[in-house]
Amino acid sequence: MRVVGIEGTAWCASAAVFDSERDAVSIESEAYEPESGGIHPREAAEHMREAIPRVVAAALETAEGPIDAVAFARGPGIGPCLRIVGSAARALAQSLDVPLVGVNHMVAHLEIGRHRSGFESPVCLNASGANAHVLGYHNGRYRVLGETMDTGVGNALDKFTRHVGWSHPGGPKVEEHAERGDYVEFPYVVKGMDFSFSGIMSAAKDAYDDGTPVADVCCGLQETVFAMLTEVAERALSLTGRDELVLGGGVGQNARLREMLAAMCEQRGAEFYAPEARFLRDNAGMIAVLGAKMYGAGDTLDVAASAVDPDFRPDEVPVTWRDDAEDVLLAGAGAPTDVRGAEAVVDVGAETVTKTRRPKAYRHDALDARLRRERTTHEARLLSEARRAGVPTPVVFDVDVPGSTLELERVGEADLRDALSERRVAAVAEHLAALHDAGFVHGDPTTRNARVTRSGTRDERAGRHDPRAARHAQQRDADGPEASRGERAGADATREPRDGGRVYLIDFGLGYYTDDAEDYAMDLHVFEGAIRGTADDPEPLLAAAEAAYREAGDPGVLEQLREIEGRGRYQ
Template sequence: MASTETTNASKTIIALGLEGSANKLGIGIVKHIYPNGIPSTDTGLHPEFIELANVRDTYNPPAGEGFLPRDVAAHHRALINPLLKQAFAEAKITPKHIDCICYTKGPGMGAPLQSVALAARTLSQLWNVPLVGVNHCVGHIEMGRAITGADDPVVLYVSGGNTQVIAYSQQTYRIFGETLDIAIGNCLDRFARVLKLPNEPNPGYNIEQCAKRGTKFIELPYTVKGMDVSFSGILSFIEKLAKTESDKYSAEDLCYSLQETMFAMLVEITERAMAHIGSSEVLVVGGVGCNERLQEMMGQMAKERGGTIFATDMRYCIDNGIMIAQAGALAFARGFTTPIEESWITQRFRTDQVHVKWRI
């Protein structure tokens, strides 16, 4: 294992991150520098963040079709070695420089998760480097914080498999509200299949481009229950319109109305969380967080509250390996590792189950 010791009492950690919880396979390498050594958990000091590599490949089925876990897992198994070589070439380092191997422990799709965890275990034993299991959501949050500089924001986490409003307290990311059924990304993906929109670069992006051409707002079910939201009813409703009344409603207007309605629901519960904890910052993470209209609506709400929105682009909001390396390196610096015998994966790994030891 590479040493974290350097001169002048500083410490450096180089982490390899492997992400494969859904149809994206990502490999990332990050370097953390602690100029004065790794601080205790009550200082709030952050390491210097240096991105060494961030490569990714996506499994895309034909238009109108979803992806099966076994096909995604096969994609990940076939591409992980080429992506590893690409990442190390981009980072200009070798495996002997790696201090820890971070992998997505969950949540996500079982077969893809398992295929990447198997690769992580193999590399750990080949290189004699410790493993660090990482919560997928915490990876998104810590990557967002590192890239944007957000200090203590309310987090809106929106992706294909997750929709949560989160705030930090006492070394835990607390879930204030979430979807009661399907995630917003899953809703967008499934409607894209109905419209036979391409899966590349991703269905949500193609919905967004279609929505930009919409001009007529169609009233759709709006379901907010306290701090939670529900998207299954709106999906069933709009699918019926698209299939039975396509002569009355254009695809562009349907996409426009779907986005406006669902994003308004998210803005409502996010603002309520900000008001509750007195926060002036909102950080949008996850694949759907790339959506420019969502960022615009959330930004308008934050501005009216005298606050600020933080968001990233496709390099970091869409699933990637460097976010797993980032969160894993922070945990590793505080002494956390995952023994081989405990390096299993789980599809149900709640955001609030993680001990965020690196924050005050």
């Protein structure tokens, strides 16, 4: 099978032919290079208008036989550019009299890595100009496990280099200068598996304006931003129980980013794959390869329904080209990674748990020492604060800050991710409301950072009882009994008691004091993201969590949550 791909979402006018029998991809590209500033949408569209016909003609010349389908990048991207690519693709499909395939550009960045690596079901880190996110496949969709809360990673670097007066694109220049620089400290912002660049970028501009050598700023920027991406990639591997990672996107051409991801994977025994540069930056080869898979699955478009979509999210795409057999539950129940978190090594004893934040080989030494110290201290303090706010947490028996080690009470009998139920997620939402009411956030409320019990457990035998939880459990009892994942699987440890049982929050290392409703909303956003990434049928669980938060906390935070979720991220 031979498929033509056409790409032109922002700066790269590109066409390719993928020949599936030979597994050969020929790519013809012409880059748009703005004379000043960043990408101007009108100029970029003009570039597409001129260059797309040339690259398509050049690509077609490389085809060693008839073409079976025409695939094009439908989005996300810059509207005027997408429309020109869409028209070109429709015209070509009509003139060749072959079907049209509409490809999601972000899913193409992921699938090219999967295709080239031969990995079955990897987690994917997309590090591109306009985007930055971690994806994992589950139940017929690529789910967004974590993403930037503001700009894409490349755009963030490009904004800094514009400030310094360097031409677009800035990413390669940051890489070049960083090699000669010394590390300087910048804000490090990871919230669960989401992250944000705006604070770091303004700090970098300030540092430059204050006279810090630009090479040092570049080094500090790379070390910080790429450590954040590597950390969320590791969190995603841990949450999903997967051991394969692929990289996509133009920033993936950066050797330091690839080095960090490779080091992280090596340290946790996972496999890492980064495609060669021509498949990392925007290119039509990845569009043609995914286009061929979609065409093979009969996933073609009627011309009438082939409109482009500048905000096309990867999780909107029904994945038609993968076998269900490849589906590996993100929940990963019983995976061997059970007591190895993303951050720490956790030794679970009969009564106590020892949690050690070991040095991470991928991080700069100074950053590594700072994060381990800060998080160990925060975790110890906030575990106690949370208990004072009425939220069940493990007792802290001992804190060793230089060794980054905590000795904690062992709590619960299963992680929430292996025992999801409406009552239990509602209890977590109530706990979050109590923390927020006390003026701090958890910072990482995933389904692995909550522990659940059965009725008649050690806690009740020991006479410990939480009246708040019992009251809410009573209310919700009217819902009637429901089968948790564990019950369906017949797993005794995850059986849900009629009163919902006790739900503990653990792992407060990313928590901090704040009175900003946006931070509270981010807590809920992280929790909902974890539910979406874990559950087969997340909707009832999300509804239960929100109903519980609305009742126990400030409904204004839920409005803020809607606002966060509605933010466009593809400008």
